[in-house]
Amino acid sequence: MGIFAFTVDGEDTTELGVRLAEDPVGEAAMYFDFASRRPSQLFPGSLTVEGRSPQSSIPQADLRTAYISLDTHAGEWTATFFLNATECGDLRTLNLVQRKAKAATDELTDYVRAAAHRFAWVSITYNAPRSDNRPSLERAPTGRWKHPVSDEPLLEFLSLPFRLAVIQELMYEQDLLKPRFDVYDFAADQGDQSFNPEDTGLECIPSVLEWFRTLPIPARLAERVEEIVFDGGNEIYLQLIPQWDGEDGAFHMESLSESDIVALPQLKKVQDLGGFLGLQARTALIRCGVEVI
Incomplete structure (x- = not known):
């Protein structure tokens, strides 16, 4: 039926998914092996939100800023519709900068409407109202997200946004830096400090930011970084702000120390797809012989 479920602990379902359309481009870009886990069939029915089509249920203001996904709500339920990357x-x-300029018009809205299969899949979550009388279900932390003590040389960076971009490349692109961080597992493994990542708003989750800030990055991996991509769709940003839409400057990098750049001797190219680099940071990269596009 094209319906699947996500779970953190193998027992409780945290969200439901419904596969709406073929999207080979989007599925290939998933940070996990989505293609082998999602249903082979598409949902054969007609999915509506409180009787309305998905597009009709999404606020017009949100459609004007369409990028990767769009949210709509029905009571305690949230449906996140992921745009079909193959068609959109x-x-x-x-x-x-370009997205903000187009957000003032209906250009992005019309572009989404023109797609024959505008949404590839939808994630459906239920935000249960909390009760002070509900018994606690917290489990003690396992310690699996505690950083081990390292006895080898480590990479250090003055710029936190640059560090995050390096981690994106080594952890989520090349799968070299372990463990591969998952904010939902991390949040559920905090004992009495456990939390729901979906309830954290549009700011970096402090404990997650601290985890990445203090993550040991072995210096031996420096030579494996030949290219860095600054893109609002990078997985590390969605770990830090699960609800982030890429529309603010949360991860912009206005300046960059040349010491950070030379720490990566094989770095040849930086792609600034999200417009994250300030003039000084861009100039520093070029001065060090890095191509910036």
């Missing part, structure tokens, strides 16, 4: 892929090539 041009949206991901726009940087932040």
Whole structure:
């Protein structure tokens, strides 16, 4: 039926998914092996939100800023519709400045409407009202997200946004830096400090930011970084702000120390797809012989 479920602990379902359309481009870009886990069939029915089509249920203001996904709500339920990257892929090539300029018109809305299969899949979650009388279900932390003590040389960076971009490349692109961080597992493994990542708003989750800030990065991996991509769709940003829409400057990098750049001797190219780099940071990279596009 094209319906699947996500779970953190193998027992409780945290969200439901419904596969609406074929999207080979989007599925190939998933940070986990989505293609082998999602249903082979598409949902054969007609999915509506309180009787309305998905597009009709999404606020017009949100459609004007369409990028990767769009949210709509029905009571305690949230449905996140993921745009079909195969048919709407041009949206991901726009940087932040371009998207903001187009958000003042209906250009992005019309582009989404023109797609024959505009949404690839939808994630459905239920935000149960909390009760002070509900018994606690917290489990003690396992310690699996505690950083081990390292006895080898480590990479250090003055710029946190640059560090995050390096981690994106080593952890989520090359799968070299372990463990592969998952904010939902991390949040559920905090004992009495456990939380729901979906309830954290549009700011970096402090404990997650601290985890990435203090993550040991072995210096031996420096030579494996030949290219860095600054893109609002990078997985590390969605770990830090699960609800982030890429529309603010949360991860912009206005300046960059040359010491950070030379720490990566094989770095040859930086792609600034999201328009994250300030003039000083861009100039520093070029001065060090790095191609910036």
